[in-house]
Amino acid sequence: MSYCRQEGKDRIIFVTKEDHEAPSNAELIADDPNDPYEEQGLILPNGDINWNCPCLGGMASGPCGSQFKEAFSCFHYSKEEVKGSECIDNFRNMQECMQRYPELYPQEEDKESTQAEASSSSVSAAPTEGSALPPETDSTPGTSTSESAVSSDSTSLVDNQTAS
């Protein structure tokens, strides 16, 4: 049983688990997915990539930012059967650039080379990528699972980054 106490202007309510079992009748205003003020997830409503998404960490803004953007854009807009298969060169450029900054992009050679080239490996990475996105980007896990090949690669790189 919940009980209530008032200490001056402050009210204190103690509740048990049972008290909170009934669903809440508090009304929340529905969110507008196209609200321009809101923080956007990885993919914007118009389909573009949100380079400023916190989930990318510093990937798009670092020294290899332009290579990363090219590679990821290529992948994102790729319509090939094996998504991103025409983007090998872009990914190679990105990898080369990243190798020049081992401090920023700690190298895990095996993981990187396989993931960067084979989008099929993304399937295993997809669930982790989905959970990896911060809670507020609720719209993205559904839409971005197809992007997960690159993003999981990038997120794993970000993950291993010493600081972002």
Add this chain to the structure above:
Amino acid sequence: MLKCRTVWKKLAPLARASSTVCRQNVRRTGLTSRRIPACGPVAHMSTGPAGGGRENQLYILLVGAAGVGGALYTYRTVKGDSQRYQDRIDEISSRSYKRATAEPATSIKSESSVIPEPEPSLEPEAAPSLEPEAAPSQEPEAAPSPEEPSPPAPDAEVAAPETTELPPGGPAPDSLKVPSHTPYLLIGGGTASFAAARSIRARDPGAKVLIVTDESDPPYMRPPLSKELWFSDDPGVTETLRFKQWNGKERSIYFQPPSFYINAEELNSAENGGVAILTGKKVVHMDVRGNKIKLDDDTEISYDKCLIATGGVPRNLQVIERAGEEVMKKTTLFRKIEDFKSLDKVSRNVKSITIIGGGFLGSELACALGRRSTEYDLEVVQMFPEKGNMGKVLPEYLSNWTTEKVKSEGVKVISEALVKSVVCKDDKLEIKLKDGRLVKTDHIVAAVGLEPNVDLAKSAGLEVDSDFGGFRVNAELQARSNIWVAGDAACFYDIRLGRRRVEHHDHAVVSGRLAGENMTGANKPYWHQSMFWSDLGPDVGYEAIGIVDSSLPTVGVFAKATAKDTPKAATEKSGTGIRSESETEETATSPVASLTLAPTAEQNKDEYGKGVIFYLRDKVVVGIILWNVFNRMPIARKIIKDGEEHADLNEVAKLFNIHDD
């Protein structure tokens, strides 16, 4: 004023009468110095009985007196306000002048007559360094300089007005060849600045961003300085500044290692742009019309867009400032990396430390040092004027409960303590409180607030807020059309919660990011509400959002906590080290082998184990604290965003599922 009004009302008919009479008198006598309603084409109302001469004078006197009284009151109010404003500006400028050194500023950009003299002396030192530097950088301004050695005088005079970035006859030959122009200039090298830099680079491909900071360190995060770094097992932590997060992942407090940044000289020539940092340089003057700033070494840098993210300096108690050199030497104002290093050293070498201040910083440091107290035989005292820790944030019952927790961390808490004086006696500090108590200690840490750094307000002509301090900016964080302010120094308009100034890490990230977006054309207002958090030992942790002021009425909904509800457990579960990370950065891809703590639930004696506290303003929730309840911040954010009046807050509390993990 009221008195005047009532008197006036009574005298109104007489006044009207006297006004007509006055006018007649004026025409007769030629007196014009009285406050009379305008002569001539003014429709005047009734014509009362025209009194005799003596009555006239009495009326005139009364009217005159009322008028003068009103005028005097208005004058004094206006003067007082402008005086207060002027005092503040003077105080600010006196601070900046103190630091704007007594060195004769031998500005290179002086009249050409002066130039031939310093130039020749500069040449031998500057020339060898300029030549190798000029080659890679290829700035247009650099071009004339290699020619300097050959035809000194004429070229010098031509080159000098352009080469404003030459440092005045310097000792260091590898002096920074600072770019004379940068598209994006960020003043200040802290969290907000870094977040803005990242945002700009993400949105404007190939952007060239220059960060100017007077610190010697590149941008770093501040929270670990009073939290994680103190709990590190690494004896070399003061050097590495790395900390192990709860989940075992280690990271540095620096946002990025030095290789992330490019050299200032290379900024203009970098093909894909980059972020360059100029450390150890202070911006002393800002010319808003000319879109340029001046550094303390007289270098001028012009910009297209500028961000001011100067943060603030810790406040000090007046009694300590007046107490003299000896006391100041034993006092730490905690904010930067060097303060952390020095306090760490002090804590190992003294017997007693006293922390003055009961807010976030004071309490966190007290808990951190309290932990060490057993190891190092250190006495830790914390004193503050409020009744309990976080007295200005938490409602009283919670503040008291928190104070007990702090005490159990090994801290001697002295509440309701107002410091009257501090003296240094026999190499120990004696703090005398207003109620007569005396505290003897070896070192003081003053955590009594932050003074926002608005030194540039005067030269830039920017508005400073008199209520909250800081630069006044609009909802888009703009101070002027091409100047933005973010972080601790920004007093901004929050569409939902009103004008405020926030001094938290996540706010610096959010506002910095927003400023960066707006600098690249986004025009978004401050909308995503920032949060903050604090841990007081391993058992008490909370996250908060919005306006969390203990003077507001609150409604707290609590459940009993289990062993699973501690900050430690929360971060382990989400796989992040700093809770803000789980909000703003990505979370770990591999969930840590999650804890299966046995539900030793019920033995928790504490009443306030976990729960949600709502802060209300006019029946609308404006602030929420999640007390030992984690990873629910998005719900809290949503409730504040809605800004609705909820009849039953218990129903709202249900949304948080406080009984679950």
